[in-house]
Amino acid sequence: MMDLYSPTPLEQWIENLYREHNLTNPHELNIQALASKLNIWFYFLEFGSQAIERNGMYSICIDSRLSPAEQWEEFLHELCHVLRHSGNQIHMPADYMQMQETEANNFVLYAAIPYFMVKELKLPDVQNEAIDFLSDTFGVTHLLAHRRLEQIQRRLLQGTFDHEVKRHHERQYRKYSSDTWSDETKCIMDKLYQQLQSKGSKINGSNEGLL
Template sequence: MSIQLSYLEEEVKKIYYKLNIETPEDIDLERIAAAFRIWLHYEQRESCMFQINGEYSVVLDARASPQEQWQDFVHELCHVLKHTGNQFHMNRMFRQLQEYQANSFMYHFCVPTFMLLKMQMPRLTSEAIKLIGDTFNVTYSFAAKRLEIFNRKQFSILWYKKLYQISKLNVRR
């Protein structure tokens, strides 16, 4: 099935192609951090991002699994790429918007749609979740949520195509 990528999905694809990353095996947290000149620090605290004199640093929780660190890094990467300002000094709703955007970016960047489309998904959901988790180095709960997002989009495309076909039939009558 041909699929039209969303703006976010296209944006993610462009970023990966600029970094010469085309397969899940090419994805590397440290390589991506270096490409965006982000300093990485591992500490026993919640992950966060900060900027000092135009230099970005991302602190990753040293207690977290490598999968959780990757997911946290990408969440913080979104803040680096798309957001400005200190979240502690902004309106609560604006901060919530930024967090929503960072979470959405995280799901699409950690498991890019253009790479998912090239994969042959198993019929069993549990096997598909395991495949996504293992292939993209994300937690299985993250993989389950990303698969749900992906499947929901696939279903809506099929639904709209069917609706379009029905409307064309009704116009002919």
């Protein structure tokens, strides 16, 4: 069956990153594994999560007061800043900082529950059960699992709509394509074309002296 889901450029970037580091199964997605693959230090401390850069070395401080699922999501948020953003946000224009935060929030959705892994799974048909399944399988909060599932469903619905529109246009093209004409229609169209060609030659001939 055709896959009607279209990943965003950011989503495709994350998939390429995971595949490059041989991360292809949900159980391989955790702070320890990802930090080790990317050579990033991490610490659990009792204050808000943040990324720190010193002399070209990056580390991520994670709030130890959070649940494991929340810590994983916080780590991914800060990881986006490490991998894709630079500069001190304190001195950034507000609009640019907001753009980075928006990308980091999307990064968490894509990195926590990658679609290329989801499509290999058999999701329950009942929405709440599917949310529980994603939450347990990928080790994320129910809120994130709910948001990501709805996002995937919207993308699939949009992909289905786009596919049907494309098929409609293709059917319309085939309907009016000369390949589908009957012999009688082709004969009539050939005569019409010859008449137009003949009229065109006369017109061109009468205009030659005026050009």
